[in-house]
Amino acid sequence: MNLHEQMQQIGKQAREAAKVLARARSNLKNEALEAIAQALEQQHEQLLAANAKDLEAGKTKGLDSALLDRLALNESRIAGMIEGLRQIIALPDPIGEISNLKYRPSGIQVGKMRVPLGVVGIIYESRPNVTADAAALCLKSGNATILRGGSEVIHSNQAIASCIQAGLTAVGLPSTAVQVIETTDRAAVGKLIRMSKYVDVIIPRGGKGLIERVTDEARVPVIKHLHGICHTYIDDKANIEKAIAVAYNAKTQRYGTCNTMETLLVAEGIAAEVLPPLAEKYQAAGVELRGCPATKALLNNIKTVTNEDWETEYLAPILSIRIVADLEAAMAHISEYSSQHTESIITEDWSSARRFLNEVDSSSVMVNASTRFADGFEYGLGAEIGISTDKIHARGPVGLEGLTSQKFIVLGDGHIRE
């Protein structure tokens, strides 16, 4: 079989498995997840051995140590995967939920029923735990999955996949409900994202290069997460203590995440009061500050911010700071530079909070809270398959519900249209 035929076969199998999954009872899906968790427990030595092969190959290829660390599995990371599966078991099943069933003047009842999307293709880089996470979320939401991981963890992914398939067959579900593409041929991705007959949505998880390639070439709808250039705006009516606590947390609680603040905007009326003590805290934590001229006039020893900084997702202990005239100017800056991921205002002023909530066009908009809260667990979604910066279908953290759709149902008793 050539690559095209292989991919078509994977697609057909996924489409068939999706029909079985769509009508699988919750109990059965949960039993499959538990069986997968147990297989991961039992086969943890095989997982570590497969991962060791990948790490060895990575070292030979000269991958840097930060990347190798991301690729590595160990007992605690395997335990984390298993814990993740059990959390998904505990989530309510979204499938079949009927909402808004109402009588219409004609006498028919019309409502919506939540249904799976069908076949979800996930293309991801590096961390092998995504294999288990993504498969579990798709399984719980009644979707078949086609996974394509990075070539640098191919052995780890195959070992995890074999646990998943063992769990599926143990409860009588088709093993093709979760398929891992085994070839490392890059052309397989090109095929996958164009098989609109067999794939209902593609979720790319990875760097900007991957996501741009997928968006550009896909003929299947894409739920994408580009990047997070998140802003915090300290309004001139902010409470100083809250402002310092929240702005410090938004930058320093973790540097490498997409919901980390990259730019701090400060109203000029409060800058002299809030910036010096805040800057001291940042600098004590080793955060490099880059400021606009007005910021530099208030703070010593900081770099000058450039236009490029406003557009940069640092994912590092670096923060851009701009002093702005007022709320209007802050929202204009956000509108120009934000990646529409997450923005927060710190204020005690009712009407500024209300305007910020209504007018800022990002997937999460916050008042007096750290941008670091923008996350599926913190939002109560249970787990997330990604954070969408799209506007269509799902915005923000995408959990089980984001992997579903709603069809209309109509109940009558011989009703005809006049």
Place this chain on the structure above:
Amino acid sequence: MNLHEQMQQIGKQAREAAKVLARARSNLKNEALEAIAQALEQQHEQLLAANAKDLEAGKTKGLDSALLDRLALNESRIAGMIEGLRQIIALPDPIGEISNLKYRPSGIQVGKMRVPLGVVGIIYESRPNVTADAAALCLKSGNATILRGGSEVIHSNQAIASCIQAGLTAVGLPSTAVQVIETTDRAAVGKLIRMSKYVDVIIPRGGKGLIERVTDEARVPVIKHLHGICHTYIDDKANIEKAIAVAYNAKTQRYGTCNTMETLLVAEGIAAEVLPPLAEKYQAAGVELRGCPATKALLNNIKTVTNEDWETEYLAPILSIRIVADLEAAMAHISEYSSQHTESIITEDWSSARRFLNEVDSSSVMVNASTRFADGFEYGLGAEIGISTDKIHARGPVGLEGLTSQKFIVLGDGHIRE
């Protein structure tokens, strides 16, 4: 300005206008819609004159009379457009609705706020009333619109657009909130569907050729409506009277609509009882019947159905009929041939109804009701911009809500992530 620059300018203007519309109060949007309705009333003579030009050109080009009829405006069709606008005024404004605002264990409140999509591009063929309908639905849901109609009604569309722009400016909204592409250069469509910086979603309305071209070339998400190959299945536990009434209505109430039944499936246990009287009614109405061998054994003077028939949207008084063993066989036929638009089961049997509702994967699934009900007005959406056969974002009739998205909002009081 070349075409590329023209389209970029239209895009930029739409993006700017979208910001104003997103925060426009309901009252203002309704006043604009009323002003548009009045402009259409006042300028009805100009509309008719512009339309006469299009019809004249159409005749010269040799367009057939059915098409010319679809393109034609008259007093009653203009009144219909105006009535449509007033119905949209009466609908509740979806924008700003906050749902599911709940406290999380961390102390933050998390909910969702309904927001416009931003800029909607609509590409449509023939009927000029779409210009007013589509612009009104987008305006009410806070979206800016870029409209590209068929070249055969360009004068009519421009006349309607000038009424829309008069209405917008009368209430102080930017006239660029609704823009009609004036060039008939086909390359303009290619530009529009690739301007992901300025366009958030594309809705193509028209024939299969248009929709396939748009889907294939777009770099912007598409909400598409392909075609309607709708099925009615008469179960062996059907009530004969209801079955005859519903199946007759689903085919004959209107022939040219996408929710018209194209294939009738009948359980073999009930075929001899239900098909002869039903066929008599169809034949009296002039419907040509095409049957499988088992159907032909029951009915006289009907054609033999071919595999191609199962895949054909007739939009005409033609019906394919197949006798199937049971529910399972009916659902297998639907799964193979349906366009996933609308399917209905006629049965008094609880468990068959339940299985059909759960397992049939179409945008509308019905029990004991005519497929002709699959429509935004009948469902209570007020009006529809189309019927989506996609699974992502919106399935089935797309009304105001389908033109919106939801962002997360987070309310705290100095909350930080531990």
